[in-house]
Amino acid sequence: MLRKFLPLLLLAACASPEADKSANNPTSGPVIVIHGGAGSISRGSLSEADELAYQTSLTAAVDSGYMWLEQGVAAEEVVARVIEMMESDSLFNSGVGAVVTAEGIAELDASIMRGSDRNAGAVSGLRHVEHPIRLAKMVMDSSKHVMLSTKGAEEYAFSMGMDSVPNSMFITNKRAQQYHRAIQDKHGTVGVVVMDAEGNLAAGTSTGGMMMKEYGRVGDSPIIGAGTYADNAGCAVSCTGHGEYFIRNHVAGQLSLRVQNGEDLESAANDIIFEVLNRQEGAGGLIAIDHMGNVAMPFNTNGMFRGMRNSDTSFVAMYEE
Numbered sequence: 367m368l369r370k371f372l373p374l375l376l377l378a379a380c381a382s383p384e385a386d387k388s389a390n391n392p393t394s395g396p397v398i399v400i401h402g403g404a405g406s407i408s409r410g411s412l413s414e415a416d417e418l419a420y421q422t423s424l425t426a427a428v429d430s431g432y433m434w435l436e437q438g439v440a441a442e443e444v445v446a447r448v449i450e451m452m453e454s455d456s457l458f459n460s461g462v463g464a465v466v467t468a469e470g471i472a473e474l475d476a477s478i479m480r481g482s483d484r485n486a487g488a489v490s491g492l493r494h495v496e497h498p499i500r501l502a503k504m505v506m507d508s509s510k511h512v513m514l515s516t517k518g519a520e521e522y523a524f525s526m527g528m529d530s531v532p533n534s535m536f537i538t539n540k541r542a543q544q545y546h547r548a549i550q551d552k553h554g555t556v557g558v559v560v561m562d563a564e565g566n567l568a569a570g571t572s573t574g575g576m577m578m579k580e581y582g583r584v585g586d587s588p589i590i591g592a593g594t595y596a597d598n599a600g601c602a603v604s605c606t607g608h609g610e611y612f613i614r615n616h617v618a619g620q621l622s623l624r625v626q627n628g629e630d631l632e633s634a635a636n637d638i639i640f641e642v643l644n645r646q647e648g649a650g651g652l653i654a655i656d657h658m659g660n661v662a663m664p665f666n667t668n669g670m671f672r673g674m675r676n677s678d679t680s681f682v683a684m685y686e687e
Contacts, residue, residue: 371638384591384648389396389685395563395677396432396435396561396563396677397435397561397675397676398431398435398558398559398674398676399556399559399654399672399673399674400424400427400428400431400556400557400559400672400674401556401557401606401651401652401653401671401672402423402457402458402668402671402672403459403555403556403606403670403671404407404606404650404667405607405667405669405670406647406667406668407554407669407670407684407685407686408669408685408686411617411668412472412562414585414686419540419683420571420671420684423455423457424672424673425673426451427448427452427558427673428673428674428675428680428682430447430448430588431447431558431676432680433561433580434524435560435562435642436590437441438562438563440564440568441480441481441560441561441564441567441602442478442480442506442570443503444481444559444560444562444568445478445499445518445568446499446500446503448558449476449499449556449570450497450500450570451571452556452572453496453497453498453556454497454553456538457554458555458556459554459573459574459575460476460498460554460555460556461474461496461497461536461572461574462534462536462538462572463538464539464573464574464575465578466577466578467575467578467579467580467604468578471493471533471537472536472537472687473490473493473579473659474489474493474498474572474573474574475488475538475572475574475576475586475587475588476488476489476491476492476498476499476501476502476571476572476573476588477489477502477513477570477571477588477590477593477594478502478508478568478569478570478571479506479568479570479590479594479595479602480568480596481566481567481571481574481596481598481600481602482567483506484492484504484596484597486506486512486582486590486596487505487509487511487512488505488589488590489513489514489519489588490513490514490515490516490588491515491516491519491534491582492518492519492520492523494531494532495519495523495528495530496528496529496531496535498569498572500528501522501523501528501571502518502572502588504522504526504528504659505653508526512590513588513589513590515584516582523586531663536574542559554574555573555574555587555606555607556571556572556574557569557571557572557593557594557604557605557606557653558604558654559596559602559603559653560602561655561657563655565598565657566654567596567597567598567602567605567642567655567657568596569594569595569596569603569618569670570585570594570604570631571588571593571594571604571606572587573587573606575587575609576609584609585609585610586609586613586617586618590618591616591618591619592605592616592687593612593613593618595619595620595621595622597626598657599626599657600621600623600624600625600626600656600657601621601625601654601656602622602654603617603618603621603622603652603653603654604618604652604653604654605617605650605652606619606652606665606670607643607649607650607665608648608649608650611643611648612648612650613663614646615638615642615646615648617638617643617652620651625656629663630660631654631660632662632664633664634660634662635654635662637666637673638664639651639664639666640653640664640666643666648667649666649667650665650667651667652664659676665686668683668686669684671683672684
């Protein structure tokens, strides 16, 4: 688990309205926005120790990603690296710390998309791959496909030199206890969107899915256009929440198309989350960046773990402000 306490945390343990507003000013430099899931994250629901743990992890992820962007690392590689960090952190529902299915096992999904050419890669139903986002990027970069699932995806991973890991490595004591009590944890999916030094966009999302899911259920996270999308002409988007609603409404792709057609990023994102999804009682949120570096982070739940950094603004936050 990430425990590196950074000075940035002191700037804003929770995002202030002023910080949220300044995040929407166009910038010519790199930008990174992350989320760690949306859900029942209200003040008092977390202990002070847990709050500090989340703030520290989010800050470390944002700072690391921004450092790589400043070094000139390409957008999609920064997305993969930051999500790998979060997949290794048991605080989140992705990789280590993933929720379990009705069978008591972890099944992992991920997707990534590059905005410069709209190439994408996605994987679902993984049980023995340590970093689903890295495999998704491998599908994007080294295969002729966009999405691979279950055993076939793992066979591809192993053929490309990735190690097989025991499923037990993903299941922490916290998730095992939730399984035995049949508690559903509705937050923890992780996502990253960036604009790199060249102005290129990329997005990625990784998740363990819904607690106690059955029948091979797949949510929006590995579905390009639903949970993840990136197009330099529109925006980069990563979603979190009740995946069925994001799939039905093509949320990530819809937002990018609306921006491409001239709508303001923040206004379009707010309309999708607070109007389109609310009418259907669909819970969740999203993070997005457009080609001008404008940022949107709407959510209709009690909270969403999130953070962002550009040349002017740095913060992490959890609760509704």
